[in-house]
Amino acid sequence: MLAEYSFNPSSAHAAGKRARALIDESLSMLAGCLGTSPERIIVTSGGTEAINQALRGYITPRRFEPHLLVSEGEHKAVIAAAAHYTEQDAAISHIPLDREGRPDIDKVMLDADKPPTMISVIYLSNETGALTDLERIAVWRDTHCPHAVIHVDAVQAAGKIRLDFDRSGCDFLSVSGHKWGAPMGLGLLLHKQSERLRPLISGAGQQRGLRSGTENAPLLAAAAFALKRATSQLAAYEETAVSLKQSFLTRLRETKTMYTLISPASALAHIVTIAFPLMGETMARILSDEGYLVGRGAACSAGAGHKNRALKALGIPEETARQAVRISFGPDNTPEDVLGLADTIHAALDRYGMHT
Amino acid sequence: MKMTETDRPLVLARIGEITLKGLNRYKFEDRLMLNMRYRLRHMGKVWIRKDQSRFLAEVPEGWTSDAVIEGLKDVFGIVSLSPVFVADGDANDLLAAADDVFDLLMEDGKSRSFKVETRRVDKAFPLRSYDISATVGQRLMERFSGRLTVDVHQPDVTLHLEIRDRFYLYHEVVPGPRGLPVGMSGSGMLLLSGGIDSPVAGYKMASRGMMLESIYFHTYPYTGDEVLEKVRALGRILTRFSGHMDLHVVDFTKIQLDIQSLCPEDMITIVMRRMMMRIAERLAESRRCKSLITGESLGQVASQTQEALVTTDEVVRMPVFRPLIGNDKDETVGIARLIGTFETSVLPYADCCTVFVSKHPKTHPSLKAAHDAESRLDIEELVQYGLEHITSERLQFS
Structure with missing residues (x-):
C-alpha cells in the first residue's frame, strides 16, 4: 500500500488522484467513527499538535479578552499550551477537581467582567481514568458564558469510549491515532468553527489552509482502518476491561498483596491507577523485565517538582502518589495476563518492597 | 634552530607549573607530550616538538589549527594555546605574512587596537626587534586605515613575531586547563x-x-x-x-x-x-x-x-x-x-x-x-x- 499510495495527493497525475481518493475515503471513515463530517477534521502530526492548534490557534472574538479556563487534571500538552496562552497576556484560571478526580465546573468562581472565552477539559484522565461529564460542562457554558468555546482533550478516550462530536456541546476535540492502534504520528483536531482558527503551520495551503504540509495517505488509511475496528469492538472491550480489572483486584486481595487503589470508583475500567509499597518507577521497571509494560502513575518522581493535582484532588498523599503505577488493559489482554501480573507484583513486593 | 620544515601551520602550547620542576622536569614534559599525542590520535601521527617551556604541534594534512586546539585545550599541563603561521624569506616576506594574518583577523569588519611584539632569535636578521615591530605596525595601520589603532598597554590584539630559522606569527591565545599532566600522580x-x-x-x-x-x-x-x-x-x-x-x-x-x-x-x-x-x-x-x-x-x-x-x-x-x-x-x-x-x-x-x-x-x-x-x-x-x-x-x- 505504501508503494501504491505514496504520491502527493495534490498532484494532477493519476497516482496523485489515487492518493487523494484514499484520503477522502479515510477521512469519511474517521468522521463516521467520531460522529462528525470530513470537513470538520484537521489532520495533524499528533495529539499534541491538535491541542496546540486548538488552544493557541483559536482567535478570541474581539469584544472579549482571552480567558482560558482549564481543569486541574489536564495532560502536560494542555498545561504547556495553556502556559503559552498566558504569555500573551491572556488570563488563565482553573476548574477544581471533585473527590472522584473529575472537573467540578460548578465550583468555578465566575468574574462577570472577565468571563472565560475558552474552556479546555480532559475527557478521560490519563492519570486516574476519571471520566469528565461533558454535558455538564456544556450546560454550564450555555448558562454562564455562552460565547465561550469548549475544547476537549479526548486523546486518552478515543478507541475506548464512543465519541459523537457533532452532537456534543463542544467546539473542538483533539485525538491521537496511536491510542486506537494506528501508527504514531497522526492526530486529529475536530472543529465546529474553522473560521476562528489561525493555522499554526503555514505552507502550500493543504487542508483548506488550516494545516499545510503534504498529506500522508497511507497513514491516514491505517488510522481510519484501526479506528473502525476499535469502534466496532468498543462494547466488547469495555466488558473485557471490567472483568480484567475485577480479576486483577480479586487476585491481589486473595494473595494478600498490599495496595491502594487510586482510580476512583466512577473511573473507566480500562485504566487502573494503583499504588503498592514500592516506588512506582521501581515497580514499573521490575514488571517491564517480566514482560508487563505499565506506566508510572505520577510524573512527580525523582523530585521533578511537578505536583500532581489530579492525584491530590483524590486525597492521595504524595508518598502514595510516588508509588503509583498505571495499568492499562488492552482489548487483547486475557484473564491469565492479569493473574500473572498480580502474582508478579506480589513477588516483586516480597523481594524489593520497602521494609522500613 | 630549526623548528619545522614544512609549510603546515603550527599550534603552540605553553606549559606553566611544569617549568618550576627541577631535575625531573623532563618526566613531566615527556608525559605531557604523550598525553597530547593521545588526545590527537584520531589525526594520525602528529609531529610535536619540545622547545624550552613550550611545545609546537604541526597541524596535520586535512586538519585545521582549530581542530588541533580543540583537541589540546583539555590536556592538563597546558596553560595556553596559539595557532601559529609560518613563513620564509626576507623582511618583505615577513611583511606580507603579517598582512595575511591580519587580513584574516580583520575580515569581520570590526575596529580594534593592537601592538606588535617581536622576538629576534636569529641575530643575523638585518633589522632589530624594535624596528621590525615599528615597520610591521606602520604597514598594518596603513593597510587597515581607520580600523586599527595602536595601544601598547592594553591592546585588543598583540601580534607576536618570532624571527628564527623561519618567521613564526601568532596573535590568538586560547586558555588551557593548567594543572599537571595526567599520569604524574598515580x-x-x-x-x-x-x-x-x-x-x-x-x-x-x-x-x-x-x-x-x-x-x-x-x-x-x-x-x-x-x-x-x-x-x-x-x-x-x-x-x-x-x-x-x-x-x-x-x-x-x-x-x-x-x-x-x-x-x-x-x-x-x-x-x-x-x-x-x-x-x-x-x-x-x-x-x-x-x-x-x-x-x-x-x-x-x-x-x-x-x-x-x-x-x-x-x-x-x-x-x-x-x-x-x-x-x-x-x-x-x-x-x-x-x-x-x-x-x-x-x-x-x-x-x-x-x-x-x-x-x-x-x-x-x-x-x-x-x-x-x-x-x-x-x-x-x-x-x-x-x-x-x-x-x-x-x-x-x-
Whole structure:
C-alpha cells in the first residue's frame, strides 16, 4: 500500500488522484467513527499538535479578552499550551477537581467582567481514568458564558469510549491515532468553527489552509482502518476491561498483596491507577523485565517538582502518589495476563518492597 | 634552530607549573607530550616538538589549527594555546605574512587596537626587534586605515613575531586547563554517582596529574539503567580531561536490601556509605590505586557532616581525597558547567542517594552508633559479594 499510495495527493497525475481518493475515503471513515463530517477534521502530526492548534490557534472574538479556563487534571500538552496562552497576556484560571478526580465546573468562581472565552477539559484522565461529564460542562457554558468555546482533550478516550462530536456541546476535540492502534504520528483536531482558527503551520495551503504540509495517505488509511475496528469492538472491550480489572483486584486481595487503589470508583475500567509499597518507577521497571509494560502513575518522581493535582484532588498523599503505577488493559489482554501480573507484583513486593 | 620544515601551520602550547620542576622536569614534559599525542590520535601521527617551556604541534594534512586546539585545550599541563603561521624569506616576506594574518583577523569588519611584539632569535636578521615591530605596525595601520589603532598597554590584539630559522606569527591565545599532566600522580578510585559533584571531584584530581578509575554502585531495579547510562556519559565527558578511564559497576542491590532490613532507619545512609567505601578501597587496592576520591562537600547533606565523614573514613586506610570539601554548591556547579558535565548531571533520574534516604537521617552519628547499626550485618561477606559482582568497562573519549 505504501508503494501504491505514496504520491502527493495534490498532484494532477493519476497516482496523485489515487492518493487523494484514499484520503477522502479515510477521512469519511474517521468522521463516521467520531460522529462528525470530513470537513470538520484537521489532520495533524499528533495529539499534541491538535491541542496546540486548538488552544493557541483559536482567535478570541474581539469584544472579549482571552480567558482560558482549564481543569486541574489536564495532560502536560494542555498545561504547556495553556502556559503559552498566558504569555500573551491572556488570563488563565482553573476548574477544581471533585473527590472522584473529575472537573467540578460548578465550583468555578465566575468574574462577570472577565468571563472565560475558552474552556479546555480532559475527557478521560490519563492519570486516574476519571471520566469528565461533558454535558455538564456544556450546560454550564450555555448558562454562564455562552460565547465561550469548549475544547476537549479526548486523546486518552478515543478507541475506548464512543465519541459523537457533532452532537456534543463542544467546539473542538483533539485525538491521537496511536491510542486506537494506528501508527504514531497522526492526530486529529475536530472543529465546529474553522473560521476562528489561525493555522499554526503555514505552507502550500493543504487542508483548506488550516494545516499545510503534504498529506500522508497511507497513514491516514491505517488510522481510519484501526479506528473502525476499535469502534466496532468498543462494547466488547469495555466488558473485557471490567472483568480484567475485577480479576486483577480479586487476585491481589486473595494473595494478600498490599495496595491502594487510586482510580476512583466512577473511573473507566480500562485504566487502573494503583499504588503498592514500592516506588512506582521501581515497580514499573521490575514488571517491564517480566514482560508487563505499565506506566508510572505520577510524573512527580525523582523530585521533578511537578505536583500532581489530579492525584491530590483524590486525597492521595504524595508518598502514595510516588508509588503509583498505571495499568492499562488492552482489548487483547486475557484473564491469565492479569493473574500473572498480580502474582508478579506480589513477588516483586516480597523481594524489593520497602521494609522500613 | 630549526623548528619545522614544512609549510603546515603550527599550534603552540605553553606549559606553566611544569617549568618550576627541577631535575625531573623532563618526566613531566615527556608525559605531557604523550598525553597530547593521545588526545590527537584520531589525526594520525602528529609531529610535536619540545622547545624550552613550550611545545609546537604541526597541524596535520586535512586538519585545521582549530581542530588541533580543540583537541589540546583539555590536556592538563597546558596553560595556553596559539595557532601559529609560518613563513620564509626576507623582511618583505615577513611583511606580507603579517598582512595575511591580519587580513584574516580583520575580515569581520570590526575596529580594534593592537601592538606588535617581536622576538629576534636569529641575530643575523638585518633589522632589530624594535624596528621590525615599528615597520610591521606602520604597514598594518596603513593597510587597515581607520580600523586599527595602536595601544601598547592594553591592546585588543598583540601580534607576536618570532624571527628564527623561519618567521613564526601568532596573535590568538586560547586558555588551557593548567594543572599537571595526567599520569604524574598515580591513580585514584573515584566514587562516581549520577550527580553534579563527583565528576567535578574527578576533574579536580585529574588536574593534579592523577589518573582516574571510577566505581559506581548500581541498585537495579530501584535505580534504572538510564542512571547507569548517565554515569557512563559523565565518565566519558571526564575522559576528555583524564584520558581513558575504567568504570567498575557494582551490583549493590542485595547489599542495599540487607542494610535496609537489618539497620536502624536513621543510620541507613551512613551504613550504606561505609559499605561503599569498603568495597571501593578493596577494589582500589587490586587496581593499584592509592587513594579514593569523593565529591563530598562539608555540611552539604546529612552524610557530609564532619561526624558522618569520620564514620565513613573509619572503615578505610587509604587516603580519601575530597577536593570539593570547601566548595559551596555554586562553585561546584560553575566547574561542572565549564567542563560540560552539568547538563548530564541534572537529568532527572533518581539515583541511589535519592531513593534510599530516611526521612530523618542522623546528622551527627558517633562511631559507636555506626558500629551498633552494623552489628547485624556480615560485613566481610557483603564486601566479598560486592567485589564478586562487578562489571568493568573502559570509557574513552572519541
